Amino acid sequence: MTLKSKDLLGLKDLTAEEIQYILNTAKTMKVILLSKNKKAPHLQGKSIITLFYENSTRTRLSFELASKYLSASAANISVASSSVAKGETLIDTGKTIDMMGADVIIIRHSMSGAPHLLAKNVNASVINAGDGMNEHPTQALLDMFTIIEKKGSLKGLKVAIIGDIYHSRVARSNIWGMTKLGAEVSVAGPSTLIPPELDKTGVKVFTTVQEALIDADVVMGLRIQKERQKSGLFPSLREYSRFFGLDEKRLKLAKEDALILHPGPVNRGVELPSSVIDSDRSFINEQVTNGVAVRMALLYLLTRRDSGESIN
Amino acid sequence: MRVLIKGGHVVDTKTNTNEVKDILIEDGIITETGKDIEISNGDIIYAEGKLVLPGLVDAHCHLRDPGFEYKEDIETGTMSAAMGGFTSIACMPNTDPVCDNETIVKYIINKAKQEGVVNVYPIGAISKGQKGEELSEIGELKFAGAVAISDDGRPVKSSALMKRALEYSAMFDIAVISHCEDLDIADGGVMNEGYWSTVMGLKGIPSAAEEIMVARDIILSEYTKVPIHIAHVSTELSVDLIRNAKKRGVKVTCETCPHYFVLTDEACKDFNTLAKVNPPLRTRRDVEAVIEGLKDGTIDIIATDHAPHHNDEKNVEFNLAANGMVGFETALPLAITYLVKPGHLTIGQLVEKMCVNPSKLLGINKGTLEIGRSADITIIDINEEFVVDVSNFKSKSKNSPFNGFKLNGSVYYTLVGGNAVVREKVLL
Numbered sequence: 001m002t003l004k005s006k007d008l009l010g011l012k013d014l015t016a017e018e019i020q021y022i023l024n025t026a027k028t029m030k031v032i033l034l035s036k037n038k039k040a041p042h043l044q045g046k047s048i049i050t051l052f053y054e055n056s057t058r059t060r061l062s063f064e065l066a067s068k069y070l071s072a073s074a075a076n077i078s079v080a081s082s083s084v085a086k087g088e089t090l091i092d093t094g095k096t097i098d099m100m101g102a103d104v105i106i107i108r109h110s111m112s113g114a115p116h117l118l119a120k121n122v123n124a125s126v127i128n129a130g131d132g133m134n135e136h137p138t139q140a141l142l143d144m145f146t147i148i149e150k151k152g153s154l155k156g157l158k159v160a161i162i163g164d165i166y167h168s169r170v171a172r173s174n175i176w177g178m179t180k181l182g183a184e185v186s187v188a189g190p191s192t193l194i195p196p197e198l199d200k201t202g203v204k205v206f207t208t209v210q211e212a213l214i215d216a217d218v219v220m221g222l223r224i225q226k227e228r229q230k231s232g233l234f235p236s237l238r239e240y241s242r243f244f245g246l247d248e249k250r251l252k253l254a255k256e257d258a259l260i261l262h263p264g265p266v267n268r269g270v271e272l273p274s275s276v277i278d279s280d281r282s283f284i285n286e287q288v289t290n291g292v293a294v295r296m297a298l299l300y301l302l303t304r305r306d307s308g309e310s311i312n
Numbered sequence: 313m314r315v316l317i318k319g320g321h322v323v324d325t326k327t328n329t330n331e332v333k334d335i336l337i338e339d340g341i342i343t344e345t346g347k348d349i350e351i352s353n354g355d356i357i358y359a360e361g362k363l364v365l366p367g368l369v370d371a372h373c374h375l376r377d378p379g380f381e382y383k384e385d386i387e388t389g390t391m392s393a394a395m396g397g398f399t400s401i402a403c404m405p406n407t408d409p410v411c412d413n414e415t416i417v418k419y420i421i422n423k424a425k426q427e428g429v430v431n432v433y434p435i436g437a438i439s440k441g442q443k444g445e446e447l448s449e450i451g452e453l454k455f456a457g458a459v460a461i462s463d464d465g466r467p468v469k470s471s472a473l474m475k476r477a478l479e480y481s482a483m484f485d486i487a488v489i490s491h492c493e494d495l496d497i498a499d500g501g502v503m504n505e506g507y508w509s510t511v512m513g514l515k516g517i518p519s520a521a522e523e524i525m526v527a528r529d530i531i532l533s534e535y536t537k538v539p540i541h542i543a544h545v546s547t548e549l550s551v552d553l554i555r556n557a558k559k560r561g562v563k564v565t566c567e568t569c570p571h572y573f574v575l576t577d578e579a580c581k582d583f584n585t586l587a588k589v590n591p592p593l594r595t596r597r598d599v600e601a602v603i604e605g606l607k608d609g610t611i612d613i614i615a616t617d618h619a620p621h622h623n624d625e626k627n628v629e630f631n632l633a634a635n636g637m638v639g640f641e642t643a644l645p646l647a648i649t650y651l652v653k654p655g656h657l658t659i660g661q662l663v664e665k666m667c668v669n670p671s672k673l674l675g676i677n678k679g680t681l682e683i684g685r686s687a688d689i690t691i692i693d694i695n696e697e698f699v700v701d702v703s704n705f706k707s708k709s710k711n712s713p714f715n716g717f718k719l720n721g722s723v724y725y726t727l728v729g730g731n732a733v734v735r736e737k738v739l740l
Contacts, residue, residue, distance in 0.1 A: 012511070090629060111629040112513040113583030132631075134513030172513055195510035 002305050007119040007126040008298055010135035011177040019177055023145050025297035026290070033069060033293050042300045043072035046103040050076040051093070052129070053084070053109045058264060058288060059129050059138070063106050066295035072103075072303075090114060091121045098122040103303050107131075112169075125302040133167050138298065139263050140173035142291040144181065146283055147218055149290070150259055155182035160212040160254070162244060163222030163271060164193040166233075170263045171222060175203050188212035189222075189244060192233045209244050216254040220261040221246050221271040237270050246272045251281075259283050314338050315730055316351050320359025320691060323659045324366055325668055326680035330660060335364065337687040340730035345683065357732070359691050362724060365663055366679050367399025367430075367688030368644060371567060371670035372464070372489070372543055372615035374636070375401075375432070378419060379408025384620040384708045386420065389640075390428035392618070392707035394733040396640035397723040399688035400431040400671070400678045401618075405442065406465040412437035412448040417456035429733045430726075431688070433459040433674060435489065438477045444469050447480055454484040459674040462489035464543055467525055469495060474529065478538040487673050489541045492525035492550070493591065502631050504577040504592040512583065514630060519547040519598070522591050526550045530557040530564055539563035541673055544617050546572045546591040548601035555610040565673060567613035570646035571637060571713070573602045579713055585626045585633035586713040589619070607656050612669040614662075616643045620709030638707045642714045648694055648721035659694075691725035698722055706739060 001021050003014075011019065032040045048067040052060055060076070067074035077097070079085065084093055090109075097105055102124045107115045112132030119126040130136040147154060159178055165171045165187050178185050179202045187198065188206040199205045206212040213219060224240055234240055251258070260272070260282040268274050276282060315337040322333040322345070329345070336344040336351065375389040384392075393401050403420065405411030411420065417434045424432035436453030440446050442463045450461055461481060468474045468490065481488050498521040503509050505516020526542055530553060533540040545551060545568045557564045571589060576596050579587035587593055605611040619636025626633050647666065651657040657665070663679075671679030678688060700717045702710040726734035733740060 089624075091627065109629070111631045113630045116583050117627075117629055132513055133515070169513060196505055196516065197507040198510055200507050201511065 003301055006302070006305060007115070008137055008302065009115050009119060009126065009128045011137045011140055011173045011180070012135065016180045019141070019144070019180060022141060022294070022297055022301060023148060025301055026141070026145050026294045029296035029300070030290065030293035033289070033296065038069045039071060040069065041071050043067060043070035043303060046072045046303045047101055048072045048074045048104045048106065048299060049097050049102045050074070050106045051079070051097065052076070052107070053079050053114070054130070056108055056129070058291065059108065062288070062291045063129065063295050066292050066299055069292070070296055070299060072299065090118055094118045094122045098124050104299060127298060127302070130169055132169065133172070134169055135173045136169040137173045138291070138295055139170050140177045142287055142294045143174055143220065143261055143263070144177055145290045145294050146261065146287050147259060150283065151217060154178055157183045157217040158215055159183045159185045159218040159220065160216040161185065161187045161220045161222065162209055162212060162246060163189050164224050164228060165189050165198065165222070166193045166195045167225065167228065168222050174220070175201055179203065186212040186216070190234045190240065193228070209246070209250055210253055213250055213253040216258050218259045218261060219246060219251065219254050223263065223265065224267060224270055241270050245270065246276060248276060251276065261287060264288070313730070314351055314354030315357065315687070316349060316354060317357045317359050317364055317689065317691065320362050320364035322364045322681065323663055324681040325660050325663050327682055329681065335681065335689070337730040340687055342681055342683050342685050342687050345681065357691070357725060361693070363659065363692050363694050365690045365692065366667040366681050367690050367726065367728065368397045368666045369670040369674070369676070369678050370398050370401040370616050370618070370640070371613055371673055373401050373403050373618035373640070374406065374620065375403040376620060377407065377423065378416065383622055386423045386432065387427040388706060388708045389618070389620070390424065390430045390432060391739055392638070392640040392705060393430045394726045394728070395706050395723065395739055396642070397644050397690035397692060397726055398430055398640060399690065399726060399728045400433065400676060402433040402435050402459055402674055404435050404462060404464040405437040410437050410442050411435070412440050412442070412453070414452050414456040417453060417458050421457050430728050431678070433676060435460045435462050437461065438463045438468055438488065439473065442466055444473060447473070447477060450481050450486065451484050454486045458486070459676060460487035460489050462491065462543065464489065464491045467491050467493040467495060471528055471532065475532050475536060478532055478536045478540060482536070482538040485675070487539065487541055487675065489543050490525070490529045491543050492522050492529060494521045494524045497521040497524065502588065503580045504594050506577060506595055508577045508580060512580065517592050519549065519594060522547055523549040523553065526553050530554070530562055533564050534560070534562045537563070539565065542566035544569050544572065544591055544615070545602065545605070545611060546594050546598060548598045551601045551605035551610055555605065555608070558610065565612045565669070566610070567615040568602050568606065568611050569615055569617045570639065570643050573599055573606065574646055574650050575713065583630045584713065585628070585630055586637065586711055588630065588633050588635055589637055590635040603651070603656050606651065606665065612665065613673065614643065614647055614665045615670065616640055620707055621711045622709060623711070626711050636711070638705065638709050638712050640707065641705050642700060642712060642719070644692065644723065645719035645721035646714065649719045652694070653720060687727055687730040689725070689727040690723060693722045693724055695720060696722040
């Protein structure tokens with residue numbers, strides 16, 4: 001089997017089989033990742049470029065290490081010191097990278113759909129490392145990988161996603177991916193941070209955290225960005241934490257063996273108290289490791305695709 | 313110079329005509345209509361099997377001249393209009409510099425006389441520089457030739473300024489056209505707020521952003537007793553508000569555009585920037601309400617809001633893409649295909665909304681085939697099917713979401729002052 005598209009722009013566009021295929025490949029990659037000598041030849045001769053228009057620690061590093069563990073040449077473009085700062089358009093930047101022989105361009109952008117625009121205009125495969133409020137597919141893949149690793153499968157699992165759903169590309173990608181793999185997804189957050197008609201995407205929408213948590217197998221907290229409070233979407237972090245914070249008492253509503261996940265970086269004491277973050281139900285650190293494995297899998301699958309098609 | 317249009321089915325609501333009739337034009341003026349008119353010398357246009365309509369009048373377009381000639385200019389804009397069957401068009405003032413003074417109004421009128429192929433009527437700005445702060449010199453604009461005032465492209469945010477604009481403009485008997493958008497609620501949104509904005513992770517513009525200002529403008533019109541015209545109505549509640557206001561006797565009129573009775577926000581799927589427009593494409597319910605408003609007369613006018621943009625302004629991130637779409641060359645066939653063919657509007661009603669009512673709003677002597685009028689005439693084949701191909705557009709810009717649409721209704725002739733500008737579907 002191969003992936004249908006040359007790009008990974010979002011889980012919205014993937015089939016359940018494709019998602020499963022990526023996750024299965026990631027299992028093999030995790031073996032390489034955990035071995036003593038973290039070097040495999042899969043991406044030898046391939047060049048991987050990261051083009052990040054937004055700040056990132058873990059996603060960017062995760063992609064760079066994934067490239068290097070698989071022997072690719074990896075380079076990154078720092079937007080602040082590039083032609084982008086001189087007003088170059090995304091398409092022109094992309095074509096320039098393309099003409100230097102990039103096989104994969106990994107892009108993060110503050111605007112939804114930017115990776116789609118890039119993908120249409122370059123021959124290289126494009127991986128979406130987060131676009132605006134739209135998708136963050138590799139984060140969702142690593143979340144699903146972590147869940148499947150612990151629970152065996154997503155089918156029939158109850159997953160609760162709590163927090164700022166409106167602005168969350170992580171939530172959107174997880175909603176698309178997890179519902180495709182048969183999970184029952186519930187979301188809860190302040191009503192000003194729930195996008196309209198979300199229920200039509202096949203998830204249950206609650207405005208109390210308790211309802212969403214009942215019998216959950218997986219609880220995912222989302223990062224609350226402090227700027228959102230400044231723009232008046234909720235009154236204060238204190239009030240957020242009071243009604244939506246995932247404390248131990250509330251988490252008792254979930255199943256006893258429920259996994260606690262968070263895409264990071266965490267605001268300790270806001271989304272989750274430190275006691276939960278550091279408890280043995282929390283798999284936040286495993287998520288990071290699995291992120292590298294999933295990205296290794298994707299890079300491998302996209303570069304070995306028979307690139308019979310070309311654009312222009 | 314005599315021109316005879318022979319054997320066409322003439323529809324002109326002002327003269328109550330809906331039958332096969334000949335039309336004789338002498339020196340650009342309609343001088344005779346009737347059966348079996350014969351002429352010995354002159355040009356004969358055989359129109360058997362075709363509809364002969366008053367030339368279409370567009371109350372809302374953007375010609376981008378002066379200032380944005382890379383998008384469109386008066387020559388290409390009027391060529392595009394002629395291809396779409398329009399013989400008179402009113403252009404919005406959001407040019408650079410803004411059309412808020414006599415010089416720009418005269419520039420547009422003069423350039424249109426020299427280079428334009430259809431009649432062009434400038435619309436002046438409500439406020440100086442369209443900044444929404446002080447009234448522009450509305451009297452001067454009117455006497456220079458402006459047919460209406462509008463800050464289109466941006467709303468008049470201050471209710472006090474809008475009230476004064478209505479009161480002041482009444483003195484000069486010039487139409488006030490309002491772009492209704494509460495910018496605080498729209499808050500930088502880029503498409504309709506709803507299911508599709510949620511799916512794509514794009515910031516939505518709630519329908520309330522439009523409706524709140526429609527309600528405000530109705531109240532201001534009712535209070536001042538001065539007519540107001542609401543531009544590009546796109547939502548169900550806007551239609552309802554206007555319907556109720558009309559029932560109360562408020563002097564409110566309004567227009568919609570083909571994209572609001574044809575497309576929904578789903579057209580933005582896959583970040584299709586060609587479907588990005590302001591107000592944004594709405595939901596199926598809104599489309600149905602707009603059609604209902606057209607049927608029951610709540611919506612008086614179908615305008616194009618022809619809004620040309622360069623490909624470089626559309627082939628970018630959705631958030632950065634310019635709002636708007638070209639409209640001249642698809643408006644009539646879209647109206648025929650989506651309103652006349654399904655039985656929502658008769659040809660007579662279409663003539664009212666695309667000829668008579670826009671002329672009335674702008675106070676221009678157009679939109680009818682009465683004897684003695686300038687011979688602005690559009691001849692169409694209502695049944696002919698064609699596929700929209702933007703590369704054939706005469707407009708400089710090709711930003712249409714309708715490329716590839718199969719539509720009915722081809723413009724065969726566009727006559728302006730008796731001169732065929734379009735003949736047998738070809739621009740002369």
